[in-house]
Amino acid sequence: MAKSEVSKADKKAARAARRQASKAQRDQMWQALKIQSKQDKLLWPLMIGALVLSAVAFFLLGSLWGGQWWMLPLGVLTGLMLAMVIFSRRVQNTVFAKAEGQPGAAAWALDQLRSGWRVNQAVAATTSFDAVHRVVGRCGIVLVGEGQPHRLKPLMTQEKKKVARVVGDTPIYELIVGDEEGTTPEQVPLRKLNRRLTRYPMNINRAKVDALDTRLRALGTKTGIQNQMPKGPLPQGAKVRNMQRSARRRG
Known part of the structure; x- marks a missing residue:
């Protein structure tokens, strides 16, 4: 009872x-x-x-x-x-x-990706909040840059070489968040970023996605600058400038 x-x-x-x-x-x-x-x-x-x-x-x-x-x-x-x-x-x-245009916006957008994608934010970064994010999916590896293209290009080239030594013949794609057309690497608006990722061809299986992500994460720990990168969009102004000064000191 x-x-x-x-x-x-x-x-x-x-x-x-x-x-x-x-x-x-x-x-x-x-x-x-x-x-x-x-x-x-x-x-x-x-x-x-x-x-x-x-x-x-x-x-x-x-x-x-x-x-x-x-x-x-x-x-x-x-x-x-x-x-x-x-x-x-x-x-x-x-x-x-x-x-759009705020530091950390691309990192936030990539976090909205559905399961099946492995995102590692700010694998390379500058004190001006330019950042390269690494995404592993069925298409292979995608390096996504946010910030000023002229600062991102050498950063992405260096990261691509580092990744290529680990992933072998797995395709590596490059994207920069922006609105310019006909550029290299390709630029894509923030609102279309995730949709663009899903349009890449499926080149590897799910098991290899996990294996590659594990190997890539073992490349090394993040620096102070990378750890200071915002995980979401920040308003422009004093708060951003304060974080930049802090990143420079810790970098």
Whole structure:
């Protein structure tokens, strides 16, 4: 009897915890929606438009065989899903737009990669917060530079030589976060960085990805400058200058 009462109490507490977590998630989403809508005047029209168009399309489709009232709820649900996709994409675009050009932005973007990628941030860096990040995936090795291209190129060349001695004939690609076209290494905008990585051909299997990452991480420990590199976008200004001075002292 006592065990049954305890079990019921546990189940009740678990249900209450789930309801609380669900409410907190809804509150967070609502707050994010309000913040985004203040900055993005097209957000509500696009979301409402997706909902209405989806409902109308399904209603008209159902009317062809007399099942419009059955199809309408499905159209509303589809419209809600489309509205959430629009919301999520526009929030993402806003975040990337704010992060563009800030030290640590590429490191933060690479952290958003799905599983299957191995990211080692700031394997090479300067006191001006130029950094080279190493990414290992099914395509091979990708060296991603963020900062000033004229300072990054020698840094990336040196890192590529070091990596090549370890990985043999595994392909090594180079990217710099930027907007210039026709450059070497190739430049790609921050918002398109992760998408560009996924477009490389698959050259190695998953087991080799892990093996290469382990071998590359054994190349050496990071210097003081590399450890000072920000793990996410930093605002321009005094805070950045203070970190640069600190990096120079520790480097």
